[in-house]
Amino acid sequence: MAINDRIFGVLMIVLAVAYGWGASQFPEPFGGSEAVGPDTFPRLLAVVLALSSLYMVVRPDPDNAWPWSRTGLELIIAVVVLVLYAMLLQPLGFILSTTLAVGTLCWRMGARPAKSYVAGAVAGVVVFLLFNFALDLSLPLGLLAFLEVS
Amino acid sequence: METMSFLIDGFGVALAPHNLMFALLGAFLGTLIGGLPGLGPANGVAILIPLAFSLGLAPETALIMLTAVYAGAMYGGRISSILLNIPGDEPAMMTCLDGYPMAQKGKAAEALAISAVASFMGSLIATVGLILLAPLLARFALTFGPAEYFALFLLAFATLGGITGKNPMKTVVAAAIGLMIATVGIDNTGVQRFTFEILELYEGVDFIIAIVGLFAVSELLFFIEERAGGGKAKMVVNKLKLSWKDIRDIMPSSIRGGVLGFIAGVLPGAGASLGSFISYTLEKRVLGRKGNFGEGDPRGVAAPEAGNNGASSGALVPMLTLGVPGSGTTAVLLALLISLNITPGPLMFTQNADIVWGVIAALLVGNFLLLVLNIPLVGIFVRLLSVPPMYLLPIVTMVAFVGIYSISNTTFDLYFMVAFGVAGYVFRKLEIPLVPIILGLLLGPEMEKNLGHALEISDGDWTVLWSSGLAIGLWTFAIVGLLLPTIVGPILRRRMRQQVGVAA
Numbered sequence: 195m196a197i198n199d200r201i202f203g204v205l206m207i208v209l210a211v212a213y214g215w216g217a218s219q220f221p222e223p224f225g226g227s228e229a230v231g232p233d234t235f236p237r238l239l240a241v242v243l244a245l246s247s248l249y250m251v252v253r254p255d256p257d258n259a260w261p262w263s264r265t266g267l268e269l270i271i272a273v274v275v276l277v278l279y280a281m282l283l284q285p286l287g288f289i290l291s292t293t294l295a296v297g298t299l300c301w302r303m304g305a306r307p308a309k310s311y312v313a314g315a316v317a318g319v320v321v322f323l324l325f326n327f328a329l330d331l332s333l334p335l336g337l338l339a340f341l342e343v344s
Numbered sequence: 345m346e347t348m349s350f351l352i353d354g355f356g357v358a359l360a361p362h363n364l365m366f367a368l369l370g371a372f373l374g375t376l377i378g379g380l381p382g383l384g385p386a387n388g389v390a391i392l393i394p395l396a397f398s399l400g401l402a403p404e405t406a407l408i409m410l411t412a413v414y415a416g417a418m419y420g421g422r423i424s425s426i427l428l429n430i431p432g433d434e435p436a437m438m439t440c441l442d443g444y445p446m447a448q449k450g451k452a453a454e455a456l457a458i459s460a461v462a463s464f465m466g467s468l469i470a471t472v473g474l475i476l477l478a479p480l481l482a483r484f485a486l487t488f489g490p491a492e493y494f495a496l497f498l499l500a501f502a503t504l505g506g507i508t509g510k511n512p513m514k515t516v517v518a519a520a521i522g523l524m525i526a527t528v529g530i531d532n533t534g535v536q537r538f539t540f541e542i543l544e545l546y547e548g549v550d551f552i553i554a555i556v557g558l559f560a561v562s563e564l565l566f567f568i569e570e571r572a573g574g575g576k577a578k579m580v581v582n583k584l585k586l587s588w589k590d591i592r593d594i595m596p597s598s599i600r601g602g603v604l605g606f607i608a609g610v611l612p613g614a615g616a617s618l619g620s621f622i623s624y625t626l627e628k629r630v631l632g633r634k635g636n637f638g639e640g641d642p643r644g645v646a647a648p649e650a651g652n653n654g655a656s657s658g659a660l661v662p663m664l665t666l667g668v669p670g671s672g673t674t675a676v677l678l679a680l681l682i683s684l685n686i687t688p689g690p691l692m693f694t695q696n697a698d699i700v701w702g703v704i705a706a707l708l709v710g711n712f713l714l715l716v717l718n719i720p721l722v723g724i725f726v727r728l729l730s731v732p733p734m735y736l737l738p739i740v741t742m743v744a745f746v747g748i749y750s751i752s753n754t755t756f757d758l759y760f761m762v763a764f765g766v767a768g769y770v771f772r773k774l775e776i777p778l779v780p781i782i783l784g785l786l787l788g789p790e791m792e793k794n795l796g797h798a799l800e801i802s803d804g805d806w807t808v809l810w811s812s813g814l815a816i817g818l819w820t821f822a823i824v825g826l827l828l829p830t831i832v833g834p835i836l837r838r839r840m841r842q843q844v845g846v847a848a
Contacts, residue, residue: 202774206517213524213538220535230799232535235792236527243520249513258773268568273766276561279745280758292742299738303568310735317739321746331398331750 199254206247214240268302275299287336292318347479354701358709363408366401367706370409371713374416379424379729380736385417385656386672386779387563390555391740393680394747397552403684404702410680411703412710414673418616418656419463419714422649423725426455435616435652438624442637442644449640453722457586458642459649460718462598466650467711469602470609470657474664475704477610478693481665485690490797491809495818497791500668503825504780512826514776522784523791525549532793544756551679551785553748553761558778560744561765564737566772594646597627601650608651609658609670616655616671621836623651657707664700665690667790672779678786 217236260266279295286294297314301307325331335341357363370392377388389410396406421436426443439459446455488496501519502512528538529548539545601623608619627647628637637644659670660677667689669675681688686696693700718725748757768778795809802808810816 198774202776206521209524210520216538220537230796230804232531232533232537234799235795236524236537238795239520239523239527242516243524246513246516246520250517253513255511255514255775258775260773265569269565269769272565272568273762276741276762276765277759280755280762283745283749283755283758288746296738296742299564299741300735303734303737305732305734313735314738317742321742325746325750329399333746333750 196254196256198257198260199250203247203250203254206250207244210240210244210247213243271302272299275302283336284334285336287338288333289315289318289322289338290336292321347475350697350701351475351705353698354703354705355709357404357698357702358408358705363405363702363706364709366405366409367412367710368713368717370412371416371710371717374413374418375420375423375714375718375725376416376728377413378417378420379725380420380733380740385414385421386676387559388417389413389673389676389680390552390559391744391747393552393676393683394556394751395743396680397683398747398750403686404699406684407677407680407699407703408706408710410677411706412713414656414677415467415653415707415710416714417673418467418653419460419718420725421652422459422463423456423722423729426459426645427452427726435620435648435655437617438620438648438651439645441624441648442639442641445638445640446642446645451640454586454590454642455640455645456722457719458590458594459645460715460722461591462594462601462646462649463653464711464715465595465598465646466602466605466653467657467707469599469650470606470654471704471707471711473603473606473610473654474657474661474707478661478665478700478704481661482690482693485666488690488814489812490794490801491812492815492818493794494791494798494809495815495822496666496668497787497794499818499822499825500662500670500787501780501783502822503670504777504783511775512830514774515780515826518771518776518778518780519784522781523788524784525554525781526551526785526788527792544754549760549785550751550757551782552683552751553757554764554785555676555679555782556744556748557761557764558768558771558781560741561762562768562772562778564741565765565769567733567737590642594642597631597643597646598650600626600630601647602654605651605654605656606658609655610661611670616652616659618836619655619658620648620652623654624648660707664688664692664703667692668787669783672782675779675783675786679782682786 214237217233217240220231220233275295275298279291282291282294293311293314295314296317297307297311300310300313305313322333325333358367373392374385374388377391378385392410392413396409401409418435421431422439422443425431425436425439426447429440429444431437431440443455443459446452501515504515504519526548528545530536530539530546536546601620604623604626605616605619608622609616624644624647627643628635631637631643635641635643656671656673659674663669663674663678667678667687669678678688686692686699744761745758748761749755751757771778771781798808799806810819
């Protein structure tokens with residue numbers, strides 16, 4: 195089966211067309227159109243991408259298996275953890291969110307839960323101290339703001 | 345002689361105490377990064393760039409530190425090759441052939457020390473080559489016009505897959521995607537392109553975010569999929585017993601390897617993997633029956649190590665003189681230069697001479713530091729590298745988060761990085777190479793500018809792009825570089841695998 199490359203190729207052709215169309219909609223630069231405008235290079239790229247993607251559709255490589263079932267779920271969990279990490283970094287503060295994120299990732303990668311969260315907490319505190327005191331870059335304290343000594 | 349005085353100034357920069365300190369730090373981190381499973385040099389340098397930024401380091405200091413990381417990563421790749429027969433990165437593959445048998449015979453420490461000495465020789469030779477060749481090439485590059493530059497950029501993309509690359513069409517797809525991302529933002533005529541009225545996109549996509557996402561985050565996802573969290577077998581190192589005679593014995597191999605590696609590094613599309621491969625093969629040819637290659641011959645460790653370090657320093661030549669990187673890691677170093685507002689290329693040698701020569705001197709100093717650092721500290725490195733990936737990768741990911749966050753203090757960049765990570769995972773699954781995407785992001789603006797200039801001069805006549813002899817030559821090379829791997833690649837890959845297969 196070689197369906198991956200075909201699907202990706204089709205998606206890229208769609209992207210190329212949309213991108214090329216988008217480029218043709220640019221407003222004309224001040225002073226009228228010239229030999230080269232803001233759309234020249236994008237148009238060229240759209241053509242190149244469309245042709246090379248077409249090749250992928252016509253002559254696809256054999257597929258690599260996608261991880262379905264459990265491993266796939268683990269991957270989704272990891273991505274969700276990363277998104278939540280980004281989301282909670284400011285409200286929860288660096289130390290707490292790092293403990294949760296690194297801990298969960300370690301745990302899901304096979305470490306024992308208790309050890310994982312301890313590793314996360316240690317990493318969070320060490321990096322926080324390093325950044326705030328040694329490197330003079332402030333990371334958010336969030337919920338732990340009451341600890342601030344200033 | 346001009347070169348000499350520049351170089352002396354360069355040493356003045358590189359040996360300044362704080363620069364030396366950062367070089368030492370970089371060399372140490374680099375060795376660790378190179379040795380860690382799955383964290384290649386490109387990855388490591390990428391993760392450290394945001395930190396170099398947010399620390400507000402002076403340009404030359406940042407560059408010196410990351411050059412040391414780069415050199416260190418090449419050193420680190422060999423540790424697991426020798427001790428576990430698992431190459432830390434692709435160029436370290438050939439080191440397994442004789443390094444692992446040596447370790448099995450209880451000579452692991454000797455193998456590591458020999459590879460350190462050989463790496464040092466390789467880098468030293470290549471750095472001398474760099475000092476001699478770079479100014480010449482830079483002067484030659486001054487004759488390039490916009491059309492030639494445009495062709496040169498194409499050449500860089502075409503040869504990026506390297507001689508061992510697989511499907512050249514996928515390189516083209518990747519390059520186009522990278523270049524497209526580079527067009528997002530407000531262009532130099534003030535027109536908004538593909539910003540979708542999102543404020544954060546007005547200044548374009550920050551390539552550092554893209555690099556860290558594509559490399560580091562996708563690596564985490566790959567590790568999860570492979571369930572390789574448990575880590576490697578325990579590594580043991582014996583006590584070092586190395587005499588001067590042993591070192592003298594490997595010198596000829598190291599020198600040959602270093603020279604070959606340098607040549608492979610400078611040539612577009614060859615790179616460090618090929619450097620170590622040809623050095624090893626040549627060594628086998630030259631010594632023939634006199635050596636017991638594949639069974640733990642020290643010269644079989646020295647040659648490929650000198651080769652791959654020579655190549656990695658050699659790869660800096662096109663990056664510094666033409667602004668065109670030949671490998672993933674040099675592409676990441678280019679990203680650093682661009683974000684420090686230094687335009688690489690021939691002009692850099694005149695406008696930022698202190699930086700260029702500081703970096704070159706830093707390479708020499710860094711390699712010396714690495715040699716000093718590596719022989720006594722190898723035990724510490726081995727211990728640190730035994731930390732299982734299930735702890736290590738989450739922490740590396742966290743460092744990437746902190747780095748990106750500290751650039752702008754916004755979470756928008758973090759979401760972007762995660763998105764790039766997921767995209768990187770999908771691309772890797774589809775065997776679409778990531779490096780051309782990065783290169784597209786980096787070179788996009790320059791490429792468009794040169795295309796624009798060329799067409800303006802010719803008043804819209806596209807044939808200007810292949811009207812000079814030099815441009816035609818570059819185009820020819822680009823086409824050959826793109827198509828040759830489809831013919832030679834499979835043969836070469838099979839050869840490399842055969843060699844490794846025989847030894848295993």
